[in-house]
Each structure stands twice: as structure tokens, then as C-alpha cells.
Amino acid sequence: MTDHLKLTSSAVLIAGLCLFSLSCDSDYRLTAARPDVDPADVTQCPFIPIEGTRLSQYECNPVFTNTDEGWGGDVGSVGFHVTEVVGHPFYQMWYTSSPGGYGNYGMGYAVSADGTEWETDPTNPQFVSEPGAWDQDSVAGQVVVWDPIESQYVMTYQGFNLGNQQDPADDVWGLGVATSADGRSWEKHQANPVIDFGDYELGDDELFNVMFLGSEPSIKIKPCWPLTMTINERGAFRGYLAASRWTDIIDQSSGLTDTPASCDIYSMAGIDAGTWVIDDEQPLLTGNEIYDAKGVTSAAVVELEGVQYMFYIGFEEWFQSTGTSGLISAQRMTLNLATSEDDGVTWVKDANNPLPVNLTEPGEISNVGAQVIGSRIHLWVGDNYEGTSAIGYFYYEPAIAPHEAAFN
Amino acid sequence: MLKPTTRALLRTASVVLLLSLTGCASNAAPVTACDQLCDQLVDECGYPAFPDRISCLEGCLYNETEGADTDAHLSCVDEASCDTFIIVECENQHGANSND
Secondary structure, eight states: OOHHHHHHHHHHHHHHHHHHHHHHHGGGOOOOOOOOOOGGGTSSSOEEEOTTSSEEEETTOOSBOBOOSSSSOBEEEEEEEEEEETTEEEEEEEEEEOSSSSSOOEEEEEEESSSSSOEEOTTOOSEEOOTTSTTSSEEEEEEEEEETTTTEEEEEEEEEEOTTSSOGGGOEEEEEEEEESSSSSOEEOTTOSSEEGGGGOOOHHHHHHHHHHOOOOSSOEEEEEEEEEEEOTTOOEEEEEEEEEHHHHHHHHTTSSSSOOOBEEEEEEEEETTEEEEOOSSOSBOOOSGGGTTEEEEEEEEEETTEEEEEEEEEEEEEEOSSGGGOEEEEEEEEEEEEESSTTSSOEEOTTOSBTTOSSSSOBOOEEEEEEETTEEEEEEEEEETTEEEEEEEEEOTTSOOOOOOOO | OOOHHHHHHHHHHHHHHHHHHHHHHHHSOOOOHHHHHHIIIIIISOOTTOSSHHHHHHHHHHHHHTTOOHHHHHHHHHHHTTOHHHHHHHHHHHSTTSOO
């Protein structure tokens, strides 16, 4: 073999080895990376940016309306959770439904591999109204978290029993807790209601003393309803509820103001799922803007990159319904955002509140759920879709600048 | 008739090609639990949560760095037979945030 041939053969050999190296490279390119899937990559419809916000909305909303399961009716209250299956979100939803009126409710469960197409559990409803129970007339505002220490789901909810449905004196209202190992079979906590709102009432004598003798009420706040709760990786619970100051309630009762006191946000610590302590000293967030003047009906709190985000439904007015136990309810409801950079001690309302997602004017947004997935906060917002209560799907991107107007 | 030099070159090229093919075959990553898990989730069940198989594999490898027991996870997913309600619980029992 000549030197030239040896040289050429060597060149071919080296080129071949390079080719070999490149051709095999793909076998080793995979890295252990936490996925951050763009939701639009896995859904049938795109997400549309909402001008002036960091929000995008699913173009084919709503994503969940009626169960069509042969029980209940339209979807009522909704609680969301996400389990990341090998780093990819699988969505879970627990929802109440009822043929109408108080009582006779059921709790359904559904899952989705893309957040838009939902598969309802064939064993629904997972639990139903129990006659005579403290929560026989309603379970609502449910929030579900996964407790990694106890390896179980924990659900908190507002329950009530309206008694004879005429006299508020026999009503029972409170915070209920239920746990489940699989999301299907739920066991209600034996100490339910773990917060009995009746424990925060003032007796007639004390009311008289406060109203006419100027003494301080022994109880600072009266709960309106629970809002949401969170759990950290160490299994520590933190809750949020809406409550009114007794001094404000008494001012209204005395005729000093003509509308019910506002339902501001207070925090509470969960010693465990069944033991909660309300911090009644100071509200975390008060209704000092038009959009939350009368308080907050629903909230979801998540943490991303050291910042806590509270999406909440603020409302402007009370509505006095005639009939059942003289209940009052919220109206003119909008979605709003507040953030905290000191672990939830102080909160700052977003300058762009209210977030322009409500479908009706005035707004009829009923609830909000939020979950952090990768770099985004996924949101589910209950609203009035052409006369039907249904759930819309959105996401919020904290790291981006607000979306600019689209140019045509 | 090929020249001797051309024949030599062709022989070398053939050896290189053979080496490449056999080299790739022998160096290809063995079928891992992550491969099998993603076979189930992406190919068998066809869950849209996974934009592609690579994303699934990367997530699985990441879970392993976080302490997931992929073999046990795979066994659970196998038994789930694409029942999404059970698939979710397999993650809770054997995934990165489980107590396994």
C-alpha cells in the first residue's frame, strides 16, 4: 500500500469514526430536565393573550360545564389539583352538583390529561348530602391539596345546615375537612366542623354591652366563609378565610352604616388538618377598592420563585335574597390579584385589578382555582357562560411583560 | 475492474460503516424503566399531557434524580391499564414526591 493510499484510508477511517460518534450521539442527548410544557402544545385550541395582562385564555372555553352523568345538574363549586405524572400535569377536579335548592348535593371527581378534556369518574358521586349532618344543606368552596407526609388528599370546604330554613338561629355553618388516599373515597374529619362559625357569635348580653355600654367585644371577628388553604412540602397547612370585624357588624346593626360589614381576608394556621387557629388580629387584605369593597368570596394562593400570588374574587355589593334563613350573597364579582414577597405577611394588590376576564357585566365570577406548573400559574375560573355556570381555563405568566395589543 | 487503491478505500469504508453500525448497536442505551414507562404513558395510553416521548423521558429521568422509584412506578402504571384515575395515584405512590 502506498503512502498516499494509507493517508487516504486513514482519512476515511477518521471521518467514519466522526460519523460514528455523531450517529450515536442521539442516544446520549437526553438529560434529566424538569419539563415546562406550554399548555398550547397539548391542547386542541390555542391560548389567546389578554391585552394589558400576563394572562392568556383558552380559546375554546369553557372546559367543563355539565356533568351529564345522570346525577346533579350544572357544575357548582369546584376544587382543582394537579398531579405531575413524570413532570407532566394531570388535572383533577372535584365538583359539587345538585338538581337545585339546598341539600341533595353530590361531589363528583374528574381527571384530565390536558386540562380541557375531562373524564368523569364512573363511581360518581363520591359522597352525597347526609340528612341530619352539620353539612347536609351544602358543601362548597372546596379546596384540595396532597399531603406528602400523610400520603393523602386533604379537602377543606364550607358546609352548612339551615335547620328549619326559616330562622337563622338554628343554622350551623363551618369549615369541614375530609381526607382521601385516592381522591375517590373520602372520610370526613371526626371533629367537623373543625371551625364552627357559631363559636364566633356574641351572646345577646354581650351585644347589648357592646352596643350600648361601649365595651369591647370578646371576639374580634365573625367568619363569613372559608376561602382557601395551602400545604408546603413539610406538610404545614395555612388557610385563609373571609371574616368581618365585630365592631363593623355592630356599627351596621346600630344603624351607623347601612350595608353589611365587608368580608376581609384573614389567615389561619393549621396545626394539622383538623386543628386550625385563626389570626384575628389583622386582616391580610381589606376591601378598600371598589372591586372588593364588600370583600372576597373565593381565593387561591400559590407560590412561584419566592413570590406568593393570591387570585381572589372581590365583590362590590351585597344582595339580600328573600326567603331561606335571610341569606345574603355577593354580587358584582371580579377576578383580582395580590402578591406577597414576605411569605404572605403583607400583600400588594395588582395595579391592573380587576383582571378583565369576566364574561358578564356586572361580573358573575363564582370561584377561582390556581396551580403552579413549570413557569406558569394555571387558573380555572367559574363564570356565567351564556346562562350556564361553567369553568374557563387560563394561565398567568409572572415572568413576562403584560401582553400588548394585537395588531391587525 | 476497480483499481487496487479504490478497492482498499472501499474496504476501509466498509469496515468503518460496519464499525459504526455495530458500534451504535452495542452502545445504544439499554431499554430502561423510563423507556418502558414512557411506552405506556405516551404510546400505549396516548396521554396528551406529553407533547412527545422525549419530554416524557426527560421528566422521568428528572424524577429519578428527585428520588422516584421508576421500577415500582412502572409496575403500578402497567397494572393501571391506562385508567387515568389510577395513573395519577401511581405518581403519588411512587413518583418524585412520594414517600417511597
